[in-house]
Amino acid sequence: MNFQQLKIVRETVRRGYNLTAVADAIYTSQPGVSKNIKDLEDELGVELFVRRGKRLLGLTEPGKELIETVERILRDAQNLRNIADQFASREQGSLTVATTHTQARYALPDVIKQFKERYPQVHLALHQCSPREIVEMLVSGEADIGIATEALEGVPELVSFPCYAWHHAVIVPQDHPLTQLPVLTLEAIAEWPIVTYHEGFTGRSQIDKVFAAANLDVDIVLSAIDADVIKTYVEVGLGIGIIAPMAFNAAKDTGLALLPGDHLFPVSTTRLAVHRGVFLRDYARHFVAAMAPDAELAETLGIP
Amino acid sequence: MNFQQLKIVRETVRRGYNLTAVADAIYTSQPGVSKNIKDLEDELGVELFVRRGKRLLGLTEPGKELIETVERILRDAQNLRNIADQFASREQGSLTVATTHTQARYALPDVIKQFKERYPQVHLALHQCSPREIVEMLVSGEADIGIATEALEGVPELVSFPCYAWHHAVIVPQDHPLTQLPVLTLEAIAEWPIVTYHEGFTGRSQIDKVFAAANLDVDIVLSAIDADVIKTYVEVGLGIGIIAPMAFNAAKDTGLALLPGDHLFPVSTTRLAVHRGVFLRDYARHFVAAMAPDAELAETLGIP
DNA sequence: TATCCTTACGGAATTCGTAAGCATG
């Protein structure tokens, strides 16, 4: 048994049982992959993969049992490297953060500025992607830290912590009739065409739920990934916008007015997630602490 | 990084940093051990061991941090083999139980008889040793299951479960004056020379505590590892005995009388222990369930 | 001086990649 064999098994599952793809991913030859799998199966005395003819189709029962331990061994092997790096060069290394536009643009700049000052030697990579992609990157180990308002909870491989809570708000052109209302209501909003986030982004599901619960049909004329796009179309009069309030900047967005929606929309919680059982370097913990002060990282390592 | 290197690191710690001894234990050459350690240190970029000149003295700080993960990786590698064996041959394998004389002689025979009938193909090895040795064997992985009344609790590497609870009892020659007492008291016992267990065995510590708490000096004329020895000397009149009541057999021990001590001695709990994070085969779980019905083995695997 | 670790070197074993062959959708 060796690490190469285990890596190949893990990659085989990840790449949908295509050994050619596995060979490419591991930078080795396809026959080598084949042989390694066979050798491991011989040593363990069990077939790990279901085969039809020469093709691999999936995991056998024993394979399903074993894969979890395989993943943990490989994670721990990576942890060894990380822990060693930690001691070898406390202030150096790299940190990959996967996050959405909203967080990258409005929540992270301050934190990242401070982080860069504190750890100038750390190579920080910011990946902007959808909440789903964030989860994938965390699970596969491509990213160390994920931050989003959606999708991070309820993934068994991840541990997540709340960063901050907020409510959606409405933005309208400055002289819009809605600004005259004494109290903003869902009914009033629903009378206008709406520009808001795309499904799966920045609490869009919460917005849909609220209007559905109130039995209101809304006319969503445009859905975008980010608030900048939304604001642009609100400004040109396409409709009114529903956004995360931190995307509004009174000084810069002069043509627009923000109407708070705390009493209308349910609370949204932006969360930070990391992979369970993965060792985090000092600077990564620092980053986590800056974003999610309540995070309890001890449990992350999965040590009983 | 490879498994051989990790094994060598683990063994180096276990053998007190003597690389020659490590080489013997791993069945390889001493220079090979040296090189493997150096290679791993080079790869990780940290020194794992404190050296004075050419001798190894102990773990460095990074070494201490890393060793836990190293141990877990190796345990998981063993788990892979065990899980695979489980599927390859459910009814075959081996099981090593480490236990004390008392358990081996009085508590285990029934369980083992049933176990052998249920799993005739499993090679069952029973190691009789002291509670301390049991702990060592469990920690090092030489034994799968340990059973004893002492020493198993409070070892961080182990998980233990209660098997059954009992109280020490007094044995005396059949016509002994103590048999005439309406109620047996500690004071009455303390007036006689006593034959009981050796320190560290079968709840001896409990016995000492009780008499110390009652401010009684007792004259322990002989301490033995097992009740058979104790009974022998009680029969020849050396003194009265304090033993675990399951060691008394009314039918066979005709010359002796058992005086229950439930009201005198605190409860002793015989416990079963296994190593944390070690996968147990079906038959091992069966054995555990037979001895310790309340055992929750799920947590044993250390999966969060 | 005996114990213990390192370095050096040569042979053995393993690993890995290329080429060729076969099965499957």
Added chain:
DNA sequence: CATGCTTACGAATTCCGTAAGGATA
């Protein structure tokens, strides 16, 4: 017939043991 896996074989690398050398109690 294109994709995907296996077998076969030779080259390269790694691994491992022996021998020799140096440090320390």
